[in-house]
Amino acid sequence: MHDSHDFDQDDDQYVSKSQLKRDAEAQQALGNKLVELSTGKLDKIPLDDELRDAIALAQRIRNKREGFRRQLQHIGKLMRNRDTGPIEQALYQLENAHHEQNALFHQLEKHRDAILGEGDAAIQVFLDTYPSADRQKLRQLYRQAQKQQQQNKPPSAARELFKYLREVATV
Missing domain, CATH: 1.10.60 (Diphtheria Toxin Repressor; domain 2)
Known part of the structure; x- marks a missing residue:
């Protein structure tokens, strides 16, 4: 049949x-x-x-x-x-770049907070992760931030520290 x-x-x-x-x-x-x-x-x-x-x-x-x-x-x-494979791949990378950037931003905030709270020990942790960073500049920004905090001044050095961390991490 x-x-x-x-x-x-x-x-x-x-x-x-x-x-x-x-x-x-x-x-x-x-x-x-x-x-x-x-x-x-x-x-x-x-x-x-x-x-x-x-x-x-x-x-x-x-x-x-x-x-x-x-x-x-x-x-x-x-x-x-x-063939939508390359289009889907490019779209995926665009969407994930945003997530990766947010994750890096949060990681840098944690480094900044740790440096402001712990000083040299946290600076060393950051240097271990990002060897191209300048220890002297990190210590200088840390001291300025401490001084501004003690004098109840705006935290411009803390913002400057974050900018520097971001600059080092995104090179």
């Missing part, structure tokens, strides 16, 4: 309608994320001219409801005909 739908031969190529729909929705969502990006961030993503123009148009007509919706669908359709 022959089955009219013999999928055994085509198993590798068969994709359900549901899967096709999920893939299309994922491409649409990726297109939506791209439309939400600023021009500076979009420049960091590998897009061909046709896709870049479609995104720019969607950004310009954002307040035209029906036209914007159709343009987003068009972007989704364009995305389905492209």
